[in-house]
Amino acid sequence: MELRLEGVSKTYPNGTRALHDVTLTIPRGMFGLLGPNGAGKSTLMRSIATLQEVDGGSMTFDGIDIRKDKDRLRDVLGFLPQDFGVYPKVTAWDMLDHLAQLKGLSQRRSRHDAVKALLTKVNLWEHRDRRLGGFSGGMKQRFGIAQALLGDPKLLIVDEPTAGLDPAERFRFHNLLAEISADIVVLLSTHIVSDVADLCQNMAVLAQGRVVTSGHPLRLVDELKERVWKRFVTKQEELDALTQNLTVIAVRRVAGQRLVHVHAESAPEGFEPANPDLEDVYFHALSRASKAA
């Protein structure tokens, strides 16, 4: 069971090239698709979810040709879109029961069993009679996952699910996703590097519609070993000079100071070795992509 994308491309009518020859193999488990705003993540998610068309390439999931056989894909798909909205005056139970009916669960008894199991799974059973409008951001997202899991999907797509969640809610949401992804393919799109570092066995970075790196997060970090160097800077002129002469990957704030990470085969003067992490992988991939553009 895997999702395969080959040469997927999309240009919007206004000429924006949102996807450019995207080729990825996404196996069972959690796959993180990282990229800055405008990279093309939502376009890709929505296309896989059959909500919009691509212009070229092929997309298959577990033997289903997604572009040709949309209905078959929808039968095995769960989707939590970026802008998942809820009816504020409806209770969690009534909303999920209604959505379950729309999904084709017509037999009342088994539908109620399924709704109960899902609300329990996402830890909202005790809140089932509360109106959705009173839910916190994290509760709404967990409800979003419950609706996405109706009908036991084999492919679950979640688009930027943790934006705006506080750390405790994020942690809870992560645990839920990790549990779900044991048996199915979960595609998580995000611009938050630590979501991918914490959760994903495989990942890709998308920039300007292209896959700029992909693989196992720890292996990608490993590839940067002894190639990332750090140094604190205080003045803007210093930073400008470094940016001109070296490959600056990232500038972070650490305890109120600016810490520069650069990529180089050997230590530039004044720099010491840094332990690379997934942020370095991400920013290095983005800086390579913007140089190539």
Ligand SMILES: Nc1ncnc2c1ncn2[C@@H]1O[C@H](COP(=O)(O)OP(=O)(O)OP(=O)(O)O)[C@@H](O)[C@H]1O
């Ligand atoms: N309907 C549309 N018509 C024209 N251009 C679009 C349309 N939807 C998206 N775009 C453009 O396509 C590019 C990719 O957008 P997309 O929303 O897929 O990126 P993203 O990585 O999901 O970003 P974000 O996190 O901001 O949603 C952007 O340049 C965006 O402005």
